[in-house]
Amino acid sequence: MERNDPVKILGEIRMTNPDFSKDAFIENSKSDLINLYKYACNGNLKDIELSYSKQLIKKVTENPDLYRISKNFDVMNILYINLNDYKENTAKYIQLYVSVYFFDDVDNNIIKNDDIDKFWNDIWLVTYKREDNDEILKCSNCGATMEKDEENNLLKCEYCRTEKYFNFGTQDWILDDVEVVK
Secondary structure (H helix, E strand, C coil): CCCCCHHHHHHHHHHHCCCCCHHHHHHHHHHHHHHHHHHHHCCCHHHHCCCECHHHHHHHHHCCCCCCCCCCCCEEEEEEEEEEEEEECCCEEEEEEEEEEEEECHHHCCCCCCCCCEEEEEEEEEEEEECCHHHHCECCCCCCECEEEHHHCEEECCCCCCEEECCHHHCCEEEEEEEECC
């Protein structure tokens, strides 16, 4: 797989988003990916639907083996992440190249299928899509405007008490797709 020049991509992004911070975006993306994995392993993807596209949540739910969704894994870590592509047409898209590490210590597994520890290093192409912030702040349950709780990365609806995880560092960008390249 050919990787693109991150410096050139950053220049393209800053043409229309002069205040874009690559470092902050990448740090928040790490948090998004770790939370996606954590919530998927616990079966709680509905709780994070504001920061992730519905198509991605469906894709991860329907393909748990592809994304290594398992309660057995002891570690999921981002080893490397950088800008890979930027497209602007009717919407804006940023693609990241991500190296993801998984580790399973078999000694602490409830069901012992193997005698040796396992580890994997996958490559993911992660795509963010720029969304209209006003739509993000609407409650998916009742339609009211949700209040921001930035300290806890939550949006809260004062009317129906719905709470949703939301990464404020990438608030204009929704994690739209994750392609496992291996």
